[in-house]
Structures are given as structure tokens and as C-alpha cells.
Amino acid sequence: MFDISLLAPDLNKANSTVITFSFSDKKLSKAAKEVDGNIDNSITKSLKNSLFSGGKEQVRFINVSSNSSIDSALLVGAGDESKLTEDSFRNMGIIAGKTLSAEGIVNATLVTEKLGSFDEKEASLAFIEGLALSLYRFDYHRTNLKDADKPKFKKLFVMTGDKDLEKELPSLSALFEGVNLARDLTNHPANVVNPSYFADLAKKMKKLGIDVQVMGKKELTKLGCGLLLSVGEGSIDGGYLIVMKWNGGKKKDKYKAIVGKGVTFDTGGYSMKPADMMAFMKSDMGGAAAVFGAMHALAKRKSPVNVIGVVGAVENMVSATATRPSDVVKSYKGLTVEVNNTDAEGRLVLADAISYIIDKEKPSEVIDIATLTGAIIMALGSRYAGVFSNNDEIAKKLVSAGEEVGEPLWRMPTDPAFHKMLKSEVADLSNIGGRSAGSCTAAAFLEEFVEETPWAHIDIAGVAMSGKLWGAPNSNGLTGANGFGARLLVRYLES
Ligand code: BES
Numbered sequence: 001m002f003d004i005s006l007l008a009p010d011l012n013k014a015n016s017t018v019i020t021f022s023f024s025d026k027k028l029s030k031a032a033k034e035v036d037g038n039i040d041n042s043i044t045k046s047l048k049n050s051l052f053s054g055g056k057e058q059v060r061f062i063n064v065s066s067n068s069s070i071d072s073a074l075l076v077g078a079g080d081e082s083k084l085t086e087d088s089f090r091n092m093g094i095i096a097g098k099t100l101s102a103e104g105i106v107n108a109t110l111v112t113e114k115l116g117s118f119d120e121k122e123a124s125l126a127f128i129e130g131l132a133l134s135l136y137r138f139d140y141h142r143t144n145l146k147d148a149d150k151p152k153f154k155k156l157f158v159m160t161g162d163k164d165l166e167k168e169l170p171s172l173s174a175l176f177e178g179v180n181l182a183r184d185l186t187n188h189p190a191n192v193v194n195p196s197y198f199a200d201l202a203k204k205m206k207k208l209g210i211d212v213q214v215m216g217k218k219e220l221t222k223l224g225c226g227l228l229l230s231v232g233e234g235s236i237d238g239g240y241l242i243v244m245k246w247n248g249g250k251k252k253d254k255y256k257a258i259v260g261k262g263v264t265f266d267t268g269g270y271s272m273k274p275a276d277m278m279a280f281m282k283s284d285m286g287g288a289a290a291v292f293g294a295m296h297a298l299a300k301r302k303s304p305v306n307v308i309g310v311v312g313a314v315e316n317m318v319s320a321t322a323t324r325p326s327d328v329v330k331s332y333k334g335l336t337v338e339v340n341n342t343d344a345e346g347r348l349v350l351a352d353a354i355s356y357i358i359d360k361e362k363p364s365e366v367i368d369i370a371t372l373t374g375a376i377i378m379a380l381g382s383r384y385a386g387v388f389s390n391n392d393e394i395a396k397k398l399v400s401a402g403e404e405v406g407e408p409l410w411r412m413p414t415d416p417a418f419h420k421m422l423k424s425e426v427a428d429l430s431n432i433g434g435r436s437a438g439s440c441t442a443a444a445f446l447e448e449f450v451e452e453t454p455w456a457h458i459d460i461a462g463v464a465m466s467g468k469l470w471g472a473p474n475s476n477g478l479t480g481a482n483g484f485g486a487r488l489l490v491r492y493l494e495s
């Protein structure tokens with residue numbers, strides 16, 4: 001990550017590269033005109049015979065040869081000023097970040113201003129967020145990185161007179177830390193991020209003022225979390241149920257719970273996955289990553305909310321002790337489940353985690369997030385996550401938070417018909433519902449354990465990772481983990 005420092009609004013103090021904006025038809029923003037005046041009209045001159053029109057997401061890097069302290073300008077096209085959205089600023093930040101990287105720029109100064117209907121604070125925060133997202137790298141496991149491949153960008157100066165924006169910058173850095181934590185956790189292979197890694201990470205989060213409880217096999221056996229444990233039965237590591245409480249709100253405010261699927265590797269168990277699908281299953285803890293990322297961010301931002309983060313950490317492996325298809329296991333809640341497919345393991349982990357937290361803490365609502373079904377990828381692809389809910393208000397709030405932060409959700413149906421598909425011949429429930437409506441029956445399975453508690457389930461199987469198998473690279477042009485859900489959860493919980 002890069003540092004962020006403040007600069008008082010004085011263009012004579014700007015150095016290195018100045019970032020500023022233009023609209024369609026080469027129309028410079030107010031600040032861009034001022035910058036241009038400071039650098040001998042280098043911007044206007046460079047646009048004269050250029051195809052750069054200032055359209056949406058266009059960018060132009062301009063070398064300056066005047067004797068100003070500014071040696072280059074990065075002009076970012078904002079397109080039609082009346083059509084700007086929060087997401088457009090984020091996308092401009094992403095494109096600016098890519099260009100700064102390509103040009104090998106180390107420091108840059110963003111001159112903040114009001115753009116469209118967005119004030120300085122809103123516009124700049126979203127822009128810087130995009131910049132930060134695009135500059136993420138995952139290099140821990142490379143020993144042969146050439147200097148040319150190493151990230152250069154070190155420092156962003158924010159030139160602003162806006163006191164509100166100043167106040168928000170530390171919170172913004174805290175949010176990136178959370179998002180990048182989520183991305184790192186998901187990108188790391190499963191021989192690094194295993195269930196014990198999550199247990200240790202949770203304990204380290206105590207330093208942020210989070211109250212942490214980690215329950216291992218012994219306690220979970222005593223508690224009767226038979227579904228969660230059945231998934232980890234074939235592994236030498238785990239399972240754990242991790243509970244993290246952030247008490248930033250008023251004493252009388254009830255907790256909201258966020259629950260993440262933390263299957264650190266999903267072989268499918270005896271219902272084994274085909275080889276080409278399996279390697280991607282190091283990312284089957286993307287939900288847990290989002291929960292860790294959100295908790296990190298909330299605590300570091302000192303958010304005035306009461307939130308419990310819950311993670312079920314297990315590894316779905318095969319061995320002599322692993323669960324067999326058709327085994328019957330008993331849940332924390334008391335319901336028995338026939339495990340007809342050991343690859344439908346996420347719902348087992350979540351069901352115990354959800355009913356445990358409802359029973360112990362009586363949260364006002366539960367939001368779970370999970371790479372739960374391949375079927376959601378068939379339905380929605382790699383841009384939208386699916387959201388299921390028994391509560392219209394929560395669903396609406398989640399959908400609008402997703403739209404704001406550029407992590408869009410599409411509401412999917414809940415219906416008694418899906419519950420009927422989960423009938424078992426021998427137990428209270430089967431863990432699979434047949435070939436059709438795979439994401440909906442998975443959600444219905446979870447709903448059996450939620451009952452009346454206001455609840456939403458976010459299926460991020462299609463959006464947690466970008467890359468070969470998933471088709472398109474993600475919005476910042478990289479492949480790998482997106483950290484999807486961390487920003488969404490923070491925005492939702494803080495709104
Ligand atoms: N972890 C997978 C879901 C998944 C698939 C995530 C592809 C990311 C990419 C989950 O545990 C799973 O295997 N679900 C099965 C359920 C089926 C057996 C009912 C699936 O979707 O195929």
C-alpha cells in the first residue's frame with residue numbers, strides 16, 4: 001500500500017505528477033484549468049492534436065517541460081459531468097492507478113475538487129479507493145521478481161482544503177487494509193491459509209480491540225456442532241468456530257452478525273471435484289476473508305456499530321476418517337442431516353455457525369457470505385453476487401450498498417418449494433436438493449437454521465476470484481482475489 005499525506009491547496013507546492021480531471025469534448029475541470037495555468041498550458045497544448053476527448057475512463061499522461069515544480073500531469077477523463085456516479089470515480093481511480101504504474105511514477109498529487117453532484121470528499125474518497133484497489137499486488141510467493149515488476153508507487157499527496165475529507169483519510173486507509181487482507185487471505189494457497197491460520201489470525205485481531213473467541217474440535221464436540229465438524233473430519237487441521245466481537249456502538253444496540261464460510265480448501269470430499277475445478281478451491285474461504293476484512297476495517301475505523309464476525313474454519317479433505325456420502329450427522333440446533341454429497345459442505349459449516357450465534361448472542365440480524373454454489377456462477381456469472389433474504393428491508397439495503405461500492409448484488413428467490421426439495425429418506429434434511437435451482441436450495445438449507453431471525457445470504461462463488469476459469473479479469477485488470485464483500489459489508493453495516 002501507498003502512504004497518503006495532506007497538502008494545503010497551493011499548486012506551487014505540488015511536485016512530481018499532478019492528477020486532475022477533464023470532461024467530454026476536452027473540457028477541463030476547474031482544478032485542471034488552474035493546473036494548466038501553472039504549467040505553461042501544457043495540458044491544453046498536448047490535447048490539441050490528441051484523440052483524447054475527456055471521455056469516460058480515458059486517461060492521458062502529459063510530460064511538462066515548464067519550470068514549475070510539477071513535472072507531469074495525469075489527466076483523467078470523467079466523461080459527461082451530469083452522469084457521474086460513485087462507481088465512476090472508483091473506475092477513474094483504477095485507470096489512473098494503472099497508468100501511474102505503467103509510467104513508473106513514485107509520488108503523485110491529487111488536486112481535489114467538486115465534480116458533478118459530488119463534493120470534494122465523496123469524489124476524492126471513491127477515486128482514491130479505486131487507485132488503491134488497482135495498485136494491489138500479490139507477490140509473497142515470488143522469489144524472482146525483477147525490479148521492473150515491483151510496484152513503484154509509494155505516496156499520494158492529497159491537495160485539499162476540505163476538513164471533512166482530511167478527517168476521512170485514515171478511515172479510508174483502514175478500509176483498504178481490510179480489503180487487502182481479504183484479498184491476501186484468498187490468494188494465499190491452502191498450505192498457507194489453513195484453519196489454524198484463521199484461528200491465529202483471529203487471536204491477533206484482539207490487538208485492534210476486538211473481543212475474540214476461538215473454539216476448537218473439543219469444544220465444538222461438546223457444543224454439538226456436528227455439521228461443521230463433519231466437514232473437517234478428513235483433515236488433520238481444524239475445525240474451528242471463530243467469534244469476533246466489535247463493540248463500537250451504544251451499549252443498548254443489539255449486535256448484527258456477519259458469518260463467513262471458511263473452507264480453506266474444498267476437494268469435495270468423497271464426492272470429489274474434477275481436477276480442473278479443484279485448484280480454485282483454495283478460494284473457498286472468500287466469505288471468511290470478507291468477514292475478517294470487514295472486522296479489521298470496522299475496528300480500525302472505530303466504527304460506531306456493534307458487529308459480531310463469525311467464521312467456520314475447516315478443510316474438506318478425503319481420508320479414512322472423512323465423512324461418507326449418506327452419513328447422517330447432527331447439527332447444533334438438533335436437526336439431523338443426511339450428507340448425500342460431501343461437496344455440499346459450505347451449508348453444513350454455515351448452518352452450525354449461524355444457529356450457534358443466534359442461540360448465544362441473539363443478534364438483531366444475520367448476514368452470511370459464502371462461495372456456496374457453482375450454480376450461482378451459471379445464473380449470474382462473475383459480476384453480480386446473489387443475495388437471498390427473508391427480509392425485504394435488509395435485502396434492499398444490501399443491494400443499494402452493493403451498488404454504491406461497485407460490488408453489485410442480484411436478489412434471488414426464497415420459497416417453500418425449495419425447502420421441500422431438501423427431503424431426506426432417513427434424516428430431518430438432506431444437504432442437497434437435486435439438480436435444479438442449486439443456489440436456491442442451498443439458501444433454503446441455511447434458512448432452515450435461521451427460522452425467524454432477519455437474515456440474508458450472499459453467494460459470492462462467481463465473484464470472489466477473477467481469472468482463467470472465471471473468464472474476465474477483475475475490474476483492476478488483475479487476476480486473483482477481489483476481496484468481494486469486505487467493502488460491501490462495511491458500507492452496509494455503517495449505513
Ligand atoms: N465451494 C463450492 C462452490 C463453488 C463452485 C465455489 C465453484 C466457487 C466456484 C461448493 O462447496 C460446492 O461444491 N457446491 C456444490 C453443491 C452441489 C454438490 C449441490 C456445487 O455447486 O456444485
Ligand code: ZN
Pocket residue numbers: 266268342343344345346
Ligand atoms: Zn463443495
Ligand code: ZN
Pocket residue numbers: 263266284343345346371372
Ligand atoms: Zn465449498
